[in-house]
Every structure is written in C-alpha cells, then in structure tokens.
Amino acid sequence: MKAVRWVLVSAAxxxxxxxxxxxxxxxxxxxxxxxxxxxxxxxxxxxxxxxxPARFAKQVVTRAREAGVEPQLVMAILYNESYKPHDPELERAWQKLKPDAAFGVANMHKAAFEESRKGRPFAGREWQELPDDPDLAIQAAAWYLHDLAAQLPAARSGHSTGDLLAVGYNAGPSTMKAVAGGTKPGAQVQTYLDTLHDNWAKAGKAVAS
Known part of the structure; x- marks a missing residue:
C-alpha cells in the first residue's frame, strides 16, 4: 500500500x-x-x-529473537511501514474499500500472515486481529522474515541479507530471489530500500535502549 492512499486519512x-x-x-x-x-x-x-514504532521496542526484541532474526531489521521495517496511521477503526474502514489491504503495525497482507503462522505459537490467531494487537503483528512479521531467510539462495548478489529480506517483505519471495540473483530492484523496491537505510540507525537505537 502506498503512502499516497492515506492522504485523506492524514488530512483528517x-x-x-x-x-x-x-x-x-x-x-x-x-x-x-x-x-x-x-x-x-x-x-x-x-x-x-x-x-x-520505538514504543514497541520490547516486543520487537522479544519476537525477533524468538524467530531468529535481527531486531534492528524488524524495527527498521516497522519504521518503513509507519507511513500510515495504524488505527484499528481506520484500517478496517480502508479494508472495506480495498479488500486486499494490509493490517497491523507491520502492514501484513493476509496471504503472508497465513503462511507465517503455520506451526508457530500464534497458529490459532487470525489475520483480522492484527490491527488490535501490535505484539501479534510484530510476531508474525518476525516469523515471515525468518521464512524469507530460509528461501534465500546460497549464491547472492552484492546486497546484504537484511536488504534482501526487506525486499522480500515489501515485494514478495520471487522478487527477493530475483534481486539476490542480480536483478536490479525496481523503482518501488529501491525506494523501500532507501527508506530502510534512512531508518536503520534510529531502528538500532530503539532496540538498544
């Protein structure tokens, strides 16, 4: 979901x-x-x-360690996804207009949530709960990153693991694998990476405090 779609919400x-x-x-x-x-x-x-997102630092550290991923990466992604107001009522109102909209503080789509919850401690939870439960949203995002990491090819281009996982989070596993293989990121993906780099230092500070 792009930030421009939330202009009216922000104006409100x-x-x-x-x-x-x-x-x-x-x-x-x-x-x-x-x-x-x-x-x-x-x-x-x-x-x-x-x-x-720094207000969720404790949950980020706990859930990232639980999933075996880097807390700073999880926090940086939360910063990337904080462009829209994460309010349960607003998110559900928007979802009625756009059924494939993402939910929760990590902006997770339903398909990604369904994949990430299989065999996990939150297997019994539902995607519709994400707007009301930031901890669940962070937990699901951390495990999704874990699953993306398992799909990375052994031979990769010059991108860091964190960058590739962010590409996967933003654009899906297929795009992540293509970029890992040397394909140049598209404009939208590159913007997401540039934003991630801008957020990296404050994300590290947030999870270190």
Whole structure:
C-alpha cells in the first residue's frame, strides 16, 4: 500500500489537530485560570509519538529473537511501514474499500500472515486481529522474515541479507530471489530500500535502549 492512499486519512488527522488547537472561550462567570489549550505543534508531536514504532521496542526484541532474526531489521521495517496511521477503526474502514489491504503495525497482507503462522505459537490467531494487537503483528512479521531467510539462495548478489529480506517483505519471495540473483530492484523496491537505510540507525537505537 502506498503512502499516497492515506492522504485523506492524514488530512483528517491534521484537521482534528487543528480543532484541538482552537481556543475555547472561558465562561464569563468563571474566576478560575483558563485551561491551557494544546497548540497545533503539541498535537502534532503527540500524534507523531503515537506513530513512532520505538514504543514497541520490547516486543520487537522479544519476537525477533524468538524467530531468529535481527531486531534492528524488524524495527527498521516497522519504521518503513509507519507511513500510515495504524488505527484499528481506520484500517478496517480502508479494508472495506480495498479488500486486499494490509493490517497491523507491520502492514501484513493476509496471504503472508497465513503462511507465517503455520506451526508457530500464534497458529490459532487470525489475520483480522492484527490491527488490535501490535505484539501479534510484530510476531508474525518476525516469523515471515525468518521464512524469507530460509528461501534465500546460497549464491547472492552484492546486497546484504537484511536488504534482501526487506525486499522480500515489501515485494514478495520471487522478487527477493530475483534481486539476490542480480536483478536490479525496481523503482518501488529501491525506494523501500532507501527508506530502510534512512531508518536503520534510529531502528538500532530503539532496540538498544
């Protein structure tokens, strides 16, 4: 899912922030000091903090180690996927318009979830639970990366393992194998990798804290 599809959703959040920033007149008979009204910048900062994947650092480390993958990679992917507001109601509303939309803080599609849960501790869980359960979303993403790693060819191009797994997460196993074999990433995949590299340092800081 591309970020442009969430322009309207983001606009709604901005409008909500602006409403919150509008001062309310105190009652004429009130002698109490007026309650400070949140500013647009403070509302924006609060919304940004609510979207920051670093708040899931503990779950990321636990689930990544459980699946045998690098916590920094899992966190960097969460940063990559944080371009849209991960709100259960908004995600479900969007899914009604676009049935193949992804769910949860890791933006996982149903097919990937169904594959990753087989024989795993969360085998009894459902894809529809992802928007309400960030820990489940992170757990499923970590195991999906584990499964992608098992599909990597022994002989690979100059890309790092982390980059190839990110390609697989974004574009699927077939594209991952093609890039591993030397095929140049397409524009969308390359953008995903560039974003991953931009997020790498803060992802490492998040899981190290």
């Amino acid at each position: 959040f901005v409008l909500a922030g602006c409403e919150a920033a509008t001062p309310k007149a105190a009652p004429p008979s009130s002698s109490a000091a007026p309650t400070p009204t949140p500013t647009a910048s403070s509302s924006s900062a609060a919304a940004s903090a609510q979207q920051d």
